[in-house]
Amino acid sequence: EPEVTQTPSHQVTQMGQEVILRCVPISNHLYFYWYRQILGQKVEFLVSFYNNEISEKSEIFDDQFSVERPDGSNFTLKIRSTKLEDSAMYFCASRGDSLTLNQPQHFGDGTRLSIL
Amino acid sequence: DAKTTQPNSMESNEEEPVHLPCNHSTISGTDYIHWYRQLPSQGPEYVIHGLTSNVNNRMASLAIAEDRKSSTLILHRATLRDAAVYYCILMLLMRDDKIIFGKGTRLHILP
Numbered sequence: 119e120p121e122v123t124q125t126p127s128h129q130v131t132q133m134g135q136e137v138i139l140r141c142v143p144i145s146n147h148l149y150f151y152w153y154r155q156i157l158g159q160k161v162e163f164l165v166s167f168y169n170n171e172i173s174e175k176s177e178i179f180d181d182q183f184s185v186e187r188p189d190g191s192n193f194t195l196k197i198r199s200t201k202l203e204d205s206a207m208y209f210c211a212s213r214g215d216s217l218t219l220n221q222p223q224h225f226g227d228g229t230r231l232s233i234l
Numbered sequence: 235d236a237k238t239t240q241p242n243s244m245e246s247n248e249e250e251p252v253h254l255p256c257n258h259s260t261i262s263g264t265d266y267i268h269w270y271r272q273l274p275s276q277g278p279e280y281v282i283h284g285l286t287s288n289v290n291n292r293m294a295s296l297a298i299a300e301d302r303k304s305s306t307l308i309l310h311r312a313t314l315r316d317a318a319v320y321y322c323i324l325m326l327l328m329r330d331d332k333i334i335f336g337k338g339t340r341l342h343i344l345p
């Protein structure tokens with residue numbers, strides 16, 4: 119069964135540094151998402167992306183965050199200047215090989231980001 | 235988004251059926267009921283969804299009350315691998331489908 123893959127599985131970065139989290143969504147999917155989960159807390163929506171542009175973003179997704187689909191396969195989340203509070207698991211998800219509504223989202227196993 | 239209410243945690247014995255309840259008394263006519271689960275150290279995983287009729291798939295069954303104000307996820311024969319946090323989520327038809335996760339129900343399976 120096709121999977122969403124995320125790399126790296128664990129990223130350790132100094133505060134203030136830039137970090138790029140990478141995702142390879144399922145190949146024929148059209149909708150892409152990033153979520154995060156701070157340790158012990160709920161999974162939180164960050165951003166959705168369709169047709170090479172952001173569809174929706176949450177309040178968490180401020181100017182320090184950006185997303186990109188640089189080629190036909192990768193979907194990246196960049197944090198420009200990391201803060202301690204950015205430490206979390208970051209999950210990528212993808213959905214939909216058509217415009218059918220209510221298709222499930224498929225999640226990767228996440229990247230654990232640790233900011234020192 | 236309409237709100238769901240789930241118990242914080244439940245326990246079940248291995249190889250027995252598990253019924254995970256969810257209340258959604260403010261559900262609207264165009265809300266679908268979705269269930270996801272999150273196994274330890276993994277991303278969320280889709281389980282099942284439905285609108286009005288009961289649904290079955292290889293993972294579980296979804297029983298939806300006639301008034302749609304509640305639903306129950308049924309695992310027919312729990313295994314240790316089913317130990318996870320289960321999320322009941324309402325998603326509005328015809329709208330952007332970002333998932334708003336609640337706290338879910340943490341299901342413990344006893345061997």
